Amino acid sequence: MLKVDNLEFSFKDFQVLNGICFEARRGEFVSILGNNGAGKSTLLKCIARLLKPKSGVVLIDGKDANSFSLHQLSKSVAYVPQRYTTNRITVYEAILLGRKPHFTGLIPSSEDLEKVEMALDIFGLKHLAFRYLDEISGGELQKVVIARAFVQEPKVLLLDEPINNLDLKNQIEVLKILKRLSMQEGILVIVILHDLNLAIRFSDWFIFIKDRKIFASGGKEVIRADIISKVYGIDVKVEKHGDEIFVVPIVAAI
Numbered sequence: 001m002l003k004v005d006n007l008e009f010s011f012k013d014f015q016v017l018n019g020i021c022f023e024a025r026r027g028e029f030v031s032i033l034g035n036n037g038a039g040k041s042t043l044l045k046c047i048a049r050l051l052k053p054k055s056g057v058v059l060i061d062g063k064d065a066n067s068f069s070l071h072q073l074s075k076s077v078a079y080v081p082q083r084y085t086t087n088r089i090t091v092y093e094a095i096l097l098g099r100k101p102h103f104t105g106l107i108p109s110s111e112d113l114e115k116v117e118m119a120l121d122i123f124g125l126k127h128l129a130f131r132y133l134d135e136i137s138g139g140e141l142q143k144v145v146i147a148r149a150f151v152q153e154p155k156v157l158l159l160d161e162p163i164n165n166l167d168l169k170n171q172i173e174v175l176k177i178l179k180r181l182s183m184q185e186g187i188l189v190i191v192i193l194h195d196l197n198l199a200i201r202f203s204d205w206f207i208f209i210k211d212r213k214i215f216a217s218g219g220k221e222v223i224r225a226d227i228i229s230k231v232y233g234i235d236v237k238v239e240k241h242g243d244e245i246f247v248v249p250i251v252a253a254i
């Protein structure tokens with residue numbers, strides 16, 4: 001459903017991505033991993049058409065994403081950025097704005113309102129529905145932004161570090177919701193994560209970015225100490241406990 005073919009991107013003379021190729025299917029949960037500055041956000045922005053690649057193509061269901069109108073694109077791809085600014089609107093209004101691509105008139109339909117109610121419920125935001133965005137916590141705001149992308153009903157949901165402001169319980173809760181969206185709604189979820197162990201728990205596919213390229217990609221078989229050590233430039237062990245694998249950094253005593 002999503003194909004990224006030979007994508008190349010530069011900020012002026014500074015090349016960030018080179019020869020990026022991968023494919024992902026409906027219903028998959030894909031993690032994009034790599035060091036700070038590796039180009040992960042740039043890759044998501046190229047897929048969301050917020051940045052224009054120097055060359056290469058992004059295909060959605062076989063169609064060049066460049067050929068989509070903005071309206072069509074927003075029905076196919078939702079993007080949750082790493083940082084966002086807030087307006088003085090309520091949580092309810094903010095989530096309702098996610099339905100904009102589906103609006104048929106000036107007034108939201110009953111379906112639009114139902115979707116917003118559903119999102120408030122799924123993301124545990126009902127009690128905050130009529131609070132202004134500047135009256136909620138950073139973690140709560142993060143959930144609102146993801147809920148807004150959810151009601152957009154995209155085929156592809158791109159999230160740039162969606163759990164970085166959340167406490168451990170909410171990190172797991174949000175990842176579980178995203179996993180359910182991929183498995184039950186068939187949405188392709190592509191997430192940038194820094195926590196490798198959470199990425200391992202939830203992802204079907206891993207893409208490691210290093211030196212402008214995909215260094216390794218695959219299922220759990222790419223969760224190897226040699227690969228992770230090279231990508232992150234630190235020594236790690238990969239340990240098995242029961243059916244689960246864990247990445248453990250080897251930290252020398254100071």
Ligand SMILES: Nc1ncnc2c1ncn2[C@@H]1O[C@H](COP(=O)(O)OP(=O)(O)OP(=O)(O)O)[C@@H](O)[C@H]1O
Binds near residue numbers: 011034035041042
């Ligand atoms: N607007 C910009 N102009 C010039 N260079 C930029 C711009 N945005 C990002 N860069 C550079 O491009 C490179 C890739 O940035 P990007 O944000 O994609 O990395 P990342 O892997 O998402 O990093 P992080 O994990 O820290 O969020 C970095 O070296 C960054 O400094």
